[in-house]
Amino acid sequence: MTTTRTLEGFYGIIAFTAAYLLAATAWVIHVGDLEFLAYIAIMLVLAGVVWLVHRRVGLPRALVACLSIWGALHMAGGLVLLPDGWDVGEKSNVLYNWHIAGPNFKYDQLVHAFGFGTTTWMCWRGLLSMAPDIKRPPSAGALLICAAAGMGFGALNEVIEFIITVLVPENNVGGYVNTAMDLVYNTIGAATAALLIRWANRASLGSD
Numbered sequence: 328m329t330t331t332r333t334l335e336g337f338y339g340i341i342a343f344t345a346a347y348l349l350a351a352t353a354w355v356i357h358v359g360d361l362e363f364l365a366y367i368a369i370m371l372v373l374a375g376v377v378w379l380v381h382r383r384v385g386l387p388r389a390l391v392a393c394l395s396i397w398g399a400l401h402m403a404g405g406l407v408l409l410p411d412g413w414d415v416g417e418k419s420n421v422l423y424n425w426h427i428a429g430p431n432f433k434y435d436q437l438v439h440a441f442g443f444g445t446t447t448w449m450c451w452r453g454l455l456s457m458a459p460d461i462k463r464p465p466s467a468g469a470l471l472i473c474a475a476a477g478m479g480f481g482a483l484n485e486v487i488e489f490i491i492t493v494l495v496p497e498n499n500v501g502g503y504v505n506t507a508m509d510l511v512y513n514t515i516g517a518a519t520a521a522l523l524i525r526w527a528n529r530a531s532l533g534s535d
Contacts (some may be wrong), residue, residue: 351367
């Protein structure tokens, strides 16, 4: 797995991320979508945070690619309009509201699971940088710390969404049930990532 603390090897990911952020920015300015303009500003801040973490930790290229894909899925969720006939319940016909398999499994929740699973992976890399001699495969306790951290970042995301609902009354943020379902899928994503981390480390040890 490629790890480096410089930008070498990451230029393709940076170009991909910049391209979709520029396209999204141009579109939301054109339509005057203040809610999504706020999300883009937050994403720019998060990109800077990822860069700072990478400088300190040396994130794998695959992890940074997943973070970029998560951002692209988020941008698409709020900006891509679905054709008539797609199940979006009583909400607007943006991709985020698509009911993939009924109201309890929407595109929004799929993105939550993927995103905060990826965040859990990043927390694992951070833990490794602080304790490089940590037991491999990692113990249940170490993985619980990483999963809990990923879920904590997911909860912070809900706080940010709440702030946006206060500042931008016309928004696509759901109510209490939507927040609860987001937290459930954050947990699913974090737990899945923890299991995959253990499996990958066990497989790596077995191949040595």
